[in-house]
Amino acid sequence: MILEPVDEQGWLDSALAVAEAHGRLVTLWGRNAGPDSYEVYAVYFDPAFGLSGVIFTLSHEGSTYPDLSELFPSAGRMQRTIWDLLGIAAAGSSDNRRWLDHGNWEKNYHPLRKSNSGLEISELKESDDYSFVEVSGDGVHEIAVGPVHAGIIESGHFRFSVVGEKILRLEERLGYVHRGVDKAFEKYHGIDGVQLAGRISGDSTVGYAWSYCMAVEAAWKCEVSKRANSLRALMLERERIANHLGDLGAIGNDAGFAFGLTQFMLLKEQWLRLNKDLFGHRFMMDAVVVGGVACDIDALGISRIREQCEQIRKEVGTLRGIYDDHAGLQDRFLTTGHVSTDVATRLGVTGLVGRASGIAEDGRINFPPYPYSDLQVNISVAQTGDVAARVSVRFDEILESLRLISELLSNLPEGAIHSLSKVPAEATFGVGWVEGWRGGIFAGIHLDKAGMVDRAHMHDPSWQNWPALEYAVIGDIVPDFPLINKSFNLSYAGHDR
Amino acid sequence: MMWETVRQIRKTGIKSENPPVAQELSRLADNQTREIQDEILKVLGRALTIRLVDAGSCNGCELELQALGNAYYNLEGLGIKFVASPRHADMLLLTGPISRNMLAAMLITHDAMPDPKLVVAVGDCAVKGGIFGESYATIGAASNVIKVDFNIPGCPPEPLAILQGILSAVRYRLPR
Known part of the structure; x- marks a missing residue:
């Protein structure tokens, strides 16, 4: 991917060109490039040209960059985050509330400034005064939920x-x-940073680790063997299936069908236990490393995976039949939590949720690393944009991932699983983009001449999809919220970093 | 339709496995389930209820806590249950390196729990700060800000280790 330096006008022109071509904003990040020197990066995706990026350099601390949130609504929270982390502002943005900074840091503290060590601690406050948008009218009232939610869920406020x-x-x-x-x-060397990358969002540890590694390997021009990349894809598809199984159970449960949760959680548990046997960890943490993978697979492992895939395929088929025929379940799924293709396009919704709203984008097809470039992934798209669509895409994707696993195992190339060329003695930059089970996980990694991480930006697809959840619930009833939320199943940890 | 569901339930059968015993009592392998239930009953006089607070977890620990509810581990079969309200909870489970943005909510949750209450740190982050440690954003180990009765290390700890930890905390750490 080429990063083009632009001035203010170029920053706006490039954004406008992408918007007109029905492309979307992938991510935004800022960097303290040197004493009193700041850069802002924007990365775009459009189906015709793939990934493209621009850099805007701010001449001094007080200067600003042009706002993008009018063209791309998802830019709003990213720009607020750039302010919190770095202290540089988007000129002309309408929402300047702090986002990640809840008032628990020192006043005017921006951790990513190189003058800060990251260890500065301020006195903690009880709470801050975040101004939610107020809705007024006859009979309107507010319900505040979280940050501590009922059940075993991550923390956030609705x-x-x-x-x-x-x-x-x-x-x-x-x-x-x-x-x-x-x-x-x-604090990390480029090689070791993958441990941290794999713990940004635990349910996507393989996707994050691969994206991080792809970026570092691109920066260092390190060739990864075909076998290693095939094993990464094997693990990524296993991660996708594990999460889809869990979600399908939980979605059934949130619609009052506990049978679904029981059945799918059994399948997920069997799946995770085989992960542990073959890759040493139930979620395959630390199995993807810079230069390759940490563990190989033998003939016995291959046959165990095949056997399990066959059994899961049968069970999922039976359960899909039961879900499809269950009138009460379908009554809750259909039309609930609707996101139209128009709204999804406007918000830049991505990944699984985007595909359920008719947006045919999948990084395994649009930006395929090896082995996906050879695999011909069949995309799963639904048009209705409701809970039912998100359920249906998950079912389709499980079956497709099972097929891909079978293909990968049949064509597993021979070779080493790990190799690392000499780390270049210069400052480098690379990007990674991996289609995790939620959507594209983007990595932009800046490394210094000693090979240390200078700035690592890892973007979760939840950034685009959280705002879509706000739209999805409009007009639905409060008791449907858990069901809608679960059908999105977005990452809090991946978003909050 | 209903017939398919019933047939699937029958085909699945009972998958629950024997639970582990509290760490220090591994020699008492017989009648584990009943012993644990007796113990919970003796100490608490009723079932054990748990309130989880995610204080900056990567969500890996939450995945394993959710897995505890599956039929293999059958947590509720032991009389142990996650509850929504801290007012109904006997035990506070903490995950994550205690993010500063979650500290207030975590302490309020703890305050809302009735005595006697147990605090258990789950996962390397809550136990010792883990990969995130102490920084402008995180406090590190839960024991830096709250009295922790029992630690369950691991990244993330597997369901059996969590179950064993919960049982050990009940058996040995609950004030009588």
């Missing part, structure tokens, strides 16, 4: 404005599980 049972507006507030990942990366 503010509903409702009349009776009906949701008029949902406003999310995230950032509760911000762990300072971006700053923490600065």
Whole structure:
């Protein structure tokens, strides 16, 4: 991917060109490039040209970059994050509330400035005064949910404005599980940073680790063997299936069908146990490393995977029949949590949720690393954009991933599983983009001449999809929120970093 | 339709496995389930209820806590249950390196729990800060800000280790 330096006009022109070509904003990040020197990066995707990127350099600390949130609504929270982390502002943006900074850092503290060590600690406050948008009218009241949720869920806050049972507006507030990942990366050598990358969102550890490695390997021009990349794809598809199994069970449960949860969680448990046997970890953490993978697979392992895939295929087929024929379940799924193709396009919705709203984008097809370039992945798209569509795409993707696993095992290339060429003695930059089970996980990694991470930006697809959840619930009733939320199943940890 | 569901339930059968015993009592392998239930009953006088607070977890620990509910581990079969309200909870499970943005909510949750209450740190982050440690964003080990009764290390700890930890905490750490 080429990064083009632009001036203010170029920054706006490039954004406009992408918007006109029905492309979308992938991610935005900022960097303290030197004393009193800042850069902002924007990466775009459009189906015709693939990934493209621009860099805008700010001449001094007080200067600004042009706002993109008018063209790409998802830019709003990313720009607020750039302010919180780096202290550089988007000129002309309408929402300047802090996002990850909840008032628990020192005043005017921006951790990613190189003058800060990241260890500065301020006195903690009880709470800050975040101004939610107020909805007024006859009978309108607010329901505040979180950050501690009922059940075993990550932390975040939802503010509903409702009349009776009906949701008029949902406003999310995230950032509760911000762990300072971006700053923490600065302590790592490029080779070791993958451990941290694999713990940004635990349910996507393979996707994150691969994306990180892809970026570092691109920066260092390191060739990875075909076998290693095939094993990465094998693990990525296993991660996709594990999460889809869990979600299908949980979605059934949130619609009052506990049978579904019981059945799918059994399948998921069997799946994770085989991961542990073959890759040494139930979620395959630390199995993808810079230069390749940490563990190989033998003939016995291959036959165990094949056997399990066959059994899961049968079970999932039976359960899909039961879900499809269950009138009560379908009554809850159909038309609930609707995101139209228009809204999804406008918001830049991506990944699984985007495909359920008719957006035919999948990084395994549009930006395929080896072995996907050889595999011919069949995309799963649904048009209706409701819970039923997100369920159906998950079922389709499980079957497709089972097929891909079979193909990968049949054509597993011979060769080493790990190799690392000499780390170049110069500052480098690389990008990675991997289609995790939620959607594209983007990595932009800057490395210094000693091979240390200078700035690692890892973008979760949830950034685009959280705002879509706010739209999805409009007009639905409050009791449907858990079901809709589960059908999205977005990452708090991946978003908050 | 209903017939298919019933047939699937029958075909699946009972998958629950024997639970582990509390760490220090591994020699008492017989009648584990009943012993644990007796113990919970003796100590608490009822079932054990748990409130989880994710204080900056990567969500890996949550995946394993969810897995505890599956039929293999059958947590609820032991009389152990995750509850929504801290007012109904006997035990607070903490995950994550205690993000500063979650500290207030975590302490309020703890305050809302009735005595006697147990605090258990789950996962390397809550136990010792883990990969994130202490920084402008995180406090590190839960024990830096709250009295922790029992630690369950691991990244993430597997369901059996969590179950064993929960049982050990109940058996040995609950004030009588």
